[in-house]
Amino acid sequence: MKIAQVGPLIESVPPKFYGGTERVVSYLTEELVAQGHDVTLFASGDSITSARLVPCCKEALRLNPAVRDPIPYYMMMLDRVRRMAPKFDVLHFHIDQFHFPIFHAVARKTLTTLHGRQDLPDLQQLYHAFPEMGVVSISNAQRNPIPSANFAGTVYHGIPQHLHKPTFTPRGGYLAFLGRISPEKRLDRAIEIARAAGFPLKIAAKVDAVDVDYFETAIKPLLHGDDIHFVGEISDREKAKFLGEASALLFPIDWPEPFGMVMIEAMACGTPVLAFDHGSVREVVDEGITGYVVNSVESAIATIPRLLALDRHRVRRQFDERFTATRMAKSYLALYAHSFATTARIEMHTSNLKPSRETTVN
Secondary structure (H helix, E strand, O other): OEEEEEOOOOOOOOOOOOOHHHHHHHHHHHHHHHOOOEEEEEEOOOOOOOOEEEEOOOOOHHHOOOOOOOHHHHHHHHHHHHHHHHHOOEEEEOOOOOOHHHHHHHHHHEEEEOOOOOOOHHHHHHHHHOOOOEEEEOOOHHHOOOOOOEEEEEOOOOEOOOOOOOOOOOOOOOEEEEEEOOHHHOHHHHHHHHHHHOOOEEEEEEOOHHHHHHHHHHHHHHOOOOOEEEOOOOOHHHHHHHHHOOOEEEEOOOOOOOOOHHHHHHHHOOOOEEEEOOOOHHHHOOEOOOEEEEOOHHHHHHHHHHHHOOOHHHHHHHHHHHOEHHHHHHHHHHHHHHHHHHHHHHHHHHOOOOOOOOOOOO
């Protein structure tokens, strides 16, 4: 199958540091290539892939100080995808809904994974305007605000099975927070929980420009003392040790999380997860197996002893069963096959041709 993967341009694919969507696009692309498919990746020029790369800007836009507005670069990328579209069986987009007005005429050969939150009121109008565009949710909870969208399915994220080696006997003696520092991620809760439980907290996180004021006013004053260690952004290479040596991951979010990659990254390392009950959390965390789900700081503190008693071998086995890149790719291939078969049937009907062996998908 000839597949186009259209990735974001803000970070490279895969990203050098933080970047959930770009990382998922990379894992999916590499797995599809490994399974023998002809894959073309539209991404920034500093991306690294075994697929055919179509560079749509020189480097990740976040790394280029000359870039003030990313929209022109996306417009130029979409024009390239449009011109090359006849070469592909499936066009898989990972860039929100920028492409809807350009590709709705060939909607049946497109698929759009929704990576972000969908509870913004204006999005309802967009899905009503382009009902033919098939979309994929990354959790069932993500669908709740947009029931009228044309959902092709839900596909949970996955990461390469052997990317992170599990640590079954951690020696770090700390709790971990990994991700982005912003109001909805609630690092302040993580600090409160760790201190009350008597554990050091290690924070591996980035601060986006939009969140600098929040960091300076709400978080920085909490970072005093020897029990709080601010590490900053870390790479994939550093992530396995950071998560693996942790006693547990704290995920105290306060927003409708669409998926939460860091949770399955922790599970791959054998590390249990303590998460607040928002968005996808109950779909990702298997209660009493890979972690616990709570609704308050007090409940989180009380749950720590049970959390640390979980079997880290079982945490890893659950990851292997549910959240590998191989499983993710198989799920997407099933959606591609359905889309490709539908498009082929329509084209044959339009041209009054009978199905041939080359165009029939079983």
